[in-house]
Amino acid sequence: MVFLPRFYFTLVAAILLAxxxxxTSQGIAASLLLTLLLACAVLADIVFIPRDALAxxxxxxxxxxxxxxxxxxxxxxxxGDRVASFEIIDSPPADFTGSARMLVLRLPPRQEVVRIYHxxxxxxxxxxxxxxxxxxxxxxxxxxxxxxxxxxQQVQVLPDITxxxxxxxxxxxxxxxxxxxxxxxxRGEGSEFESLREHLRDxxxxxxxxxxxxxxxxxxxxxxxxxxDQRLMILLDTGRLMSPRIGSYRKLDYAINASVHxxxxxxxxxxxVGYAIFDDELRAFAEPKKGQAQISHLVRNLTSLQAxxxxxxxxxxxxxxxxxxxxxxxxxxxxxxxxxxxxxxLLQASLPxxxxxxxxxxxxxxxxxxxxxxxxxxxxxxxxxHVAAMEIWNDYQRTLLGLRSRGVATVSVPxxxxxxAAINEYLRIKESARL
Numbered sequence: 001m002v003f004l005p006r007f008y009f010t011l012v013a014a015i016l017l018a019x020x021x022x023x024t025s026q027g028i029a030a031s032l033l034l035t036l037l038l039a040c041a042v043l044a045d046i047v048f049i050p051r052d053a054l055a056x057x058x059x060x061x062x063x064x065x066x067x068x069x070x071x072x073x074x075x076x077x078x079x080g081d082r083v084a085s086f087e088i089i090d091s092p093p094a095d096f097t098g099s100a101r102m103l104v105l106r107l108p109p110r111q112e113v114v115r116i117y118h119x120x121x122x123x124x125x126x127x128x129x130x131x132x133x134x135x136x137x138x139x140x141x142x143x144x145x146x147x148x149x150x151x152x153q154q155v156q157v158l159p160d161i162t163x164x165x166x167x168x169x170x171x172x173x174x175x176x177x178x179x180x181x182x183x184x185x186x187r188g189e190g191s192e193f194e195s196l197r198e199h200l201r202d203x204x205x206x207x208x209x210x211x212x213x214x215x216x217x218x219x220x221x222x223x224x225x226x227x228x229d230q231r232l233m234i235l236l237d238t239g240r241l242m243s244p245r246i247g248s249y250r251k252l253d254y255a256i257n258a259s260v261h262x263x264x265x266x267x268x269x270x271x272x273v274g275y276a277i278f279d280d281e282l283r284a285f286a287e288p289k290k291g292q293a294q295i296s297h298l299v300r301n302l303t304s305l306q307a308x309x310x311x312x313x314x315x316x317x318x319x320x321x322x323x324x325x326x327x328x329x330x331x332x333x334x335x336x337x338x339x340x341x342x343x344x345x346l347l348q349a350s351l352p353x354x355x356x357x358x359x360x361x362x363x364x365x366x367x368x369x370x371x372x373x374x375x376x377x378x379x380x381x382x383x384x385x386h387v388a389a390m391e392i393w394n395d396y397q398r399t400l401l402g403l404r405s406r407g408v409a410t411v412s413v414p415x416x417x418x419x420x421a422a423i424n425e426y427l428r429i430k431e432s433a434r435l
Contacts (some may be wrong), residue, residue: 049220053086054079055079062154088103093128096119133146247417274288282320314350331358337365337412
């Protein structure tokens with residue numbers, strides 16, 4: 001039971017009357033009478049408040065998208081025979097954010113209403129909604145009875161591959177189809193012949209099909225498409241360097257979203273896609289395959305994935321990939337280069353992949369550090385920050401330069417551009433027939 005302000009107001013009035021008895025002859029009698037009436041009213045409220053006054057149904061989508069708002073629909077039914085006032089609090093997962101979850105309303109007897117509130121989650125994984133707590137007020141407004149309705153409900157939050165990410169993906173797919181229609185063919189390139197068409201002014205003369213030109217009496221060019229059935233391995237680092245937060249997401253979240261987008265584009269282009277998840281050891285591995293089932297498998301593995309506090313063992317995972325992938329493969333590793341010793345380990349571990357495979361290191365550039373280096377310091381503290389940021393940035397650039405000088409391609413962009421940059425690098429490599 002919970003006592004309401006009206007009860008305390010009446011109780012204080014009875015106490016004041018008792019205190020005023022030396023000056024008022026009827027003060028004690030009035031105080032006792034008021035106290036007795038208050039006790040009777042409380043008993044009446046206790047008797048007439050039904051124990052199971054509320055019935056609740058909750059409707060939530062079982063599968064959600066990271067950082068996308070969704071509706072929680074509560075259907076509330078007053079099971080009593082009188083009008084009742086309710087205070088209702090739902091119990092969504094603690095990591096969810098959104099509008100107020102407390103409802104205050106009056107319900108006629110045997111009537112139901114629907115109330116909706118909005119939530120979103122910036123974390124992936126499996127979560128559970130808990131019980132619905134409520135209080136129902138008595139007729140006299142003196143007390144409330146508390147109740148609890150157990151309503152466990154599981155939901156899954158998948159990586160964000162819609163919204164802004166979806167627009168990036170659609171643009172990338174459109175670019176991929178365009179790139180597949182017009183691929184520059186250099187000597188030794190493995191591009192596949194697609195069709196013949198009339199020669200255009202900007203076409204390379206080496207694309208002219210002279211036999212077709214002689215038959216038709218006008219210049220005819222061969223049209224090529226990028227090779228299919230090539231192999232892509234996506235390596236996803238979940239070590240400690242991927243845990244820092246950038247805005248609402250962690251670095252790992254951006255890497256996961258970019259991985260899914262890249263896999264979708266590669267499968268759309270007819271390539272085989274595999275993946276490996278690792279930190280200090282290999283956590284998951286899938287051989288390169290075709291088909292949308294591979295995307296579903298990848299998303300399932302990534303849904304509950306969280307960054308750990310462990311040091312990433314690049315040598316072990318690269319050795320495993322080298323042993324399992326005999327054909328030439330594009331190996332795209334999403335990781336971070338913010339720590340100089342870890343970056344050196346990555347550099348040494350990637351060298352054995354060459355020249356059989358083509359490794360690409362994709363990392364999020366630290367825009368905050370770069371902003372500090374570009375700002376003119378005005379006091380001692382800012383001078384210290386500026387020098388520290390310059391050292392971090394220079395180490396980062398030296399690592400990138402070291403990787404590129406040894407034939408390892410790199411992609412370093414702000415977090416919001418990671419998906420688009422990774423897809424563009426993949427398409428650029430396919431178009432240049434480096435695979």
